[in-house]
Amino acid sequence: MTGLFPDTRLRRTRATGWSRALHRENVLTPADLIWPLFVTEGNGVEEPIASLPGVSRWSIDGIADRAKEAVRLGIPCVALFPNTQPDRRSDDGAEALNPDNLMCRAIKAIRDACGDDVGILTDVALDPYTAHGQDGLLDEAGYVVNDPTVEVLVGQALNQAAAGADIIAPSDMMDGRIGAIRGALESAGHANIQIMAYAAKYASAFYGPFRDAVGSGGLLKGDKKSYQMDPANGEEALREIALDLSEGADSVMVKPGLPYLDIVRRVKERFEVPTFAYQVSGEYAMIEAAAAAGAGDRDALALETLISFKRAGCTGVLTYYAAHAARLLNG
Ligand SMILES: NCC(=O)CCC(=O)O
C-alpha cells in the first residue's frame, strides 16, 4: 500500500508535462497499427465510401501507393479487402479461388512496390465473393454449413499464400478452419506464413460501413448469428481463443474493438499471446459522426481510443485511422 494523504498526492506526478511523460504506462506508436485497405478494379480509381468518411476503395495502383505510404509512416502491416465486381460473385464464392482475383493481384502489386518492407495480411472468408453476402456456403435452408466451407477456405488461403501473403487472417468463424489451414500451409511449403485468427468475432451491429465497402451490404439477407459470437458472451470467447491457439494460430484477434476491451484483457491475461483487436468500421464511423456533430475533437477521440487498446493489452490494432494516427504520432 502507498501512504495516505497528504504524504501521498497522486496529482504530484501529474503536475507537469515532463512528469506525465515520465510516468506514462503505455505508448502508441505507428508500429502498433495495421491499416485495412479496400481494393477495387480499374486503374487510377479512388472511390470514397459514403458511410466511412475519409476512407476510399483504391484500384491496385493506388493500393501499392498506400502500401508505400505505410512504409514511410512506419506502419508495419496492411490488411486487404476486395470489392469483388457483382458479375464475379456466385453462391459458392468460387472467385476466392481464382489465382488472378483482385486480392491476389493486389498482393503482388504491393510486393513489387515494397518488397518485404511491409507485411500483407489477407482476409479469409467468402463474404466478399458470395452472391448472398454470407461468409460460407449455404444449404437449402440457408444455413452456413461448416465443414464444406472450411474446405473452400483452405483453398482460398492457399491461393493467397501462393500470391505472396504474409499473414493469413481467417475471419469466417467456422469451427476447425485454423487447423485445416495450418496443415495445408505446412504441406504446401509455407511454413513461415503466419495465421492471425479472428478468434473472437462477434455478430455485431458495428460492421455496416464495411459491408458497403466490400459491396456485400445490399446482398446480405438475415444475419451471421449462427457462426459469429453472441455479444453477451465472454467465457465462450476464451474457448474460441484456446481452440484457435491449439490449432496453430500465431496470433489472435478480438473484434469489434472498443465494446470488447474486457475480452482483450481476459485473453491477454489468460493466454499471454500476441493479441490484436479490430476497431471496426462502425466504431470509426461513430467517431467521425461525433466529430462532425461538434461533439468532440476527431484526432483526440481517435488517439484516445487507440491508447485504450494498448492499455487493455493489445499487441496491435487494425484501424481505419492507421495512416492518420501515424501522421499525428510522427508529428
Ligand atoms: N473481416 C473484416 C471485417 O469484417 C471488418 C468489419 C468492419 O470493419 O466493420
Ligand SMILES: [Mg+2]
Ligand atoms: Mg472458432
